[in-house]
Every structure is written in structure tokens, then in C-alpha cells.
Amino acid sequence: ICTQGNIPLTFQSCIIAKDCEMSDWSTWSSCSKTCQSGDLSPGFRSRNRSVKQIPLAGGKECQETEEKEACYVGGEMLPPCP
Template sequence: LCTQDSFPLTVQSCIMPKDCETTEWSSWSPCSKTCRSGSLSPGFRSRSRNVKHIAIGGGKECPELLEKEACIVEELLQPCP
């Protein structure tokens, strides 16, 4: 007659952690404003990047994929009609 001792059961992932990987940032888009108006609100421009590999096995999650910033070009633009 055999008896089996009870051992703690541990489960460990066989997946090696891999961080998210993204492409390089794209070029900045043109400013959203194309002419100067009376308002002082700035235009905006943006750039993006894509995911090459998603995070797996507890790796570092993907960073933001879209970046947006104000572009103040009022002095460079012609007045709006």
C-alpha cells in the first residue's frame, strides 16, 4: 500500500515576460489652424506610433500611441477671411 504525501501545488507560467514594443513616432502632423482668427486658442498637432508586439507574460504594457500638443503659429498665419 502506497501513501502519497500532500505537497503544495505551484503553478508557474512558462511564458517568458516580453515588454510591449512600438514603432518610432511618426512625423508631427501640420497644425490644425490654417489661418489667424480673433480667438487666442492655439491649434494642435499630433503624431502617432503603432504596436509591433503586445506585452505578454507580465511584460511592460504599451505606452500611449497618440501624442498631441498645442502649436501656436498665429504670427505666421494669414488672417482668416
């Protein structure tokens, strides 16, 4: 937005708003567990992405760069450990 009063438009310095730009998500990591132990805590996996363009001049803010979720095998809980 140009808000420099009486300066001719061709001489005004303007800051153009730019939204944050994120890379695509990476592939999911391997599950932190391969089987379910006696503590019944789930395993987790994660994926990441990076910021390609930081927001400028009030542009849309960046979202999370990491996502985590509990690991399930084929929609089922992990199999019991031997």
C-alpha cells in the same frame, strides 16, 4: 515563469515575459490652424505610433499611441488671421 511542480523541466510549458514594443513616432502632422483667429484658441498637431509587440506574461505595458501639442511657429504663437 515555470510553476508546474513535479513535472520534469523539459516538459514544463513556460511563458516568457515580453515587454511591449512600439514603432517609432510618425512625423508631426500639419497644424490644424495657420493663423490665430479672434477666439485665441491654439491650433494643434499630432503624431502617431503603433504597437509592434503586445506585452505578455507581466511584461512592460504599452505607452500612448498618439501625442498632441499646441502649434507654435518658431516658438511664437500663430500669426493673426487677416
